[in-house]
Amino acid sequence: MNTAAQKNELIFDYSSGNLGEAKSLFVSMYLFLNSVAAKKASIFDNILADNLADLDEVAPKKINYKDCITATSKENLEFKISKNYTPLTNLIGSIDKLKWKSIYKGFREFNIPFHDDDTIKLIKMDPGTSVPLHSHNGKEYILVINGSFCDEYGEYKKGDMQINDQKIKHNPSACDTNGCVCLSITESDVIFFGKFASILNLFTFIKSFFK
């Protein structure tokens, strides 16, 4: 299966409400930053919404329109979208104010605390920082939020998404002068290759006991 198809299917699953909370947030951000992806979601939303019109209707018994009006809080009525709103910062606040955890020089992480099988985190790489050559046990999804990174397959800019699986070994590095902030989802742990690989893999192995 090629990556374009995988990306489309992720969008389809989002449109149908099929994704867990980590992936939902991830795709939400993807659609926010990438207008081509948003267009695709919009097409699929429209196709799915048409089913709503053709459903065999079931009138609710216990609710009426007045309840809906009285159930609405004043706050909700006066709701406005703030200028800096993004689906991500809405949940975790400003990216600049996060408490980043340093993993190694130039590479920091922030785990978003979801109770989900998928791990979702933000990654911050200083300019020129690279990640040792690695592949993935499960799939890894990376979305560029700011700056850009490069690997053997090309340059990924703000709003670009990369999906990696077992077959892909890569060696990404932050190639923008401002470095790079990415949102990442991992379905399972990463396998490292090359120098220090055995130590890094051992570390991942030990870490797995504490999950």
Next chain:
Amino acid sequence: MFLLLYHYIIVLKFKINKIIMDNEKLIDLATKISTNRDERAFSELFDFLAPKINAYYLKNNLSFEQSEELTQEVLSTIWAKTNLFDPERSKFITWVYTIARNKKIDLHRKTKIKKVEDEDIRHFLYQNNKINDYEIGLSIDKIKKELDENQKKLLKMSFFEQKSHKKIAEELEIPLGTVKSRIRSTLNKMQKFLS
């Protein structure tokens, strides 16, 4: 014979009861709500939408209570946030669908982080394209034309009603492998019109 007649009467009654509204009528009601807080317009909208949204949740295997509860939440959102609906960007029913879907996602959300409420508005933000864009309308028409009835049914069962492949296989009485391959080929077909 009598049963058949009875069935016919029921179907006829059902057809008469089903309210039909086009996008313009819906937009007109939405505008009345957002500009004048028009409760009568909202009650019309409620009568049209509530049975559909409720049926959507029931199709998605939620209980009667949950379905009605979420239906109320969706309609409260519509009442409160019609001003955020932009007819230039989306058909009204599509907007309603995305709110209903987001409420369903939130129901299954295990993490209660602040402001889950705001999820309703996600759709406005990333729809920086316009739905009456020639390109989008064209893609939708092409996809609808290209897919046959069986493929549309599979999309509906799998993505709208969220039935598992196994359940679909049982209901349509076809092998599981066939369901999987047909869904895949339907998606592939759609993807041609997405790029």
